[in-house]
Amino acid sequence: MLKNLQANIKQTVKTALAEDIGSGDLTADLIKQEQQANAKIISRESAILCGIPWVEEVFKQVDNSIDLEWLLAEGAQIEPNQVICKIQGNARNILTAERCALNFLQTLCSTATITKHYAELIEDTPCRILDTRKTIPGLRLAQKYAVTVGGGKNHRLGLFDAVLIKENHIRSAGSLQAAVETAFARHGDSVKIEVEVESLDELEQALSIGAKHIMLDNFTIEQLQQAVKLNQSRAELEASGNITKQTIRAIALTGVDYVSSGALTKHIQAVDLSLLFEFSD
Numbered sequence: 001m002l003k004n005l006q007a008n009i010k011q012t013v014k015t016a017l018a019e020d021i022g023s024g025d026l027t028a029d030l031i032k033q034e035q036q037a038n039a040k041i042i043s044r045e046s047a048i049l050c051g052i053p054w055v056e057e058v059f060k061q062v063d064n065s066i067d068l069e070w071l072l073a074e075g076a077q078i079e080p081n082q083v084i085c086k087i088q089g090n091a092r093n094i095l096t097a098e099r100c101a102l103n104f105l106q107t108l109c110s111t112a113t114i115t116k117h118y119a120e121l122i123e124d125t126p127c128r129i130l131d132t133r134k135t136i137p138g139l140r141l142a143q144k145y146a147v148t149v150g151g152g153k154n155h156r157l158g159l160f161d162a163v164l165i166k167e168n169h170i171r172s173a174g175s176l177q178a179a180v181e182t183a184f185a186r187h188g189d190s191v192k193i194e195v196e197v198e199s200l201d202e203l204e205q206a207l208s209i210g211a212k213h214i215m216l217d218n219f220t221i222e223q224l225q226q227a228v229k230l231n232q233s234r235a236e237l238e239a240s241g242n243i244t245k246q247t248i249r250a251i252a253l254t255g256v257d258y259v260s261s262g263a264l265t266k267h268i269q270a271v272d273l274s275l276l277f278e279f280s281d
Helices: 006-023 052-062 092-121 140-149 167-173 176-187 202-210 221-231 246-252
Strands: 034-043 067-070 080-092 128-130 160-166 194-197 213-217 236-240 258-260 271-280
Touching: 006 052, 006 140, 034 092, 052 067, 052 080, 052 092, 080 092, 092 128, 092 140, 092 246, 092 271, 160 167, 167 176, 167 221, 167 246, 176 202, 194 202, 202 213, 202 221, 202 271, 213 221, 221 236, 221 246, 246 258
Parallel strands: 128 258, 160 194, 194 213, 213 236, 236 258
Antiparallel strands: 034 080, 034 271, 067 080
């Protein structure tokens, strides 16, 4: 799913730098052109490290001669006041790259960290946590990558790589059966076809027409238990809707295969990071 990640990183970074620098960095221009500096990135809180490829690409596009030394690997646990990375190079260019680099890093660390929290709550069950399309515009691939770093799994990347038949599709098609049968006729086994159901009756109908991937939307714990019993392993079941850290374990223990949550990518708070300078002579 993330096979085009490297090309996406380059383009996303290019867009971010163009947005930030525009016609030139007026403030960095106050620094002597030949000034060199040593710098370090420090975390102010606990987090999962994620976003190294984006940071490296930012500095590469600004000044390929800037040297980055990572003291931790991607996916590592970061502790408060821990140095993550040492940087050496032209002071002007480090300053120009600073904000874009930290923007990517703090956002992706946040996504990976919240995913890790959710994943750990259900790691002793067969159930796994999935992301959604509720991502920051322009950062779809980046955030889905961060989910995998945090121990989660990716749902469909976009509208183009899987079919997910939801309430409004069903209404527009006339019925659940009509929507699912049309999807089977058009796509066969070439893409994943999933149908969202809102009741046990709809689940039974979806199973009867051969659906192999079914999303259980806003089911209660009791309804999820009944759904698993009714399913008898005929289809993969995904629980969705109002998934929280307080409810995810109970949901996973009902026996569903997956739990999907938009919180992994949209209910995030940027990890507190700083880039500090130590000028050399």
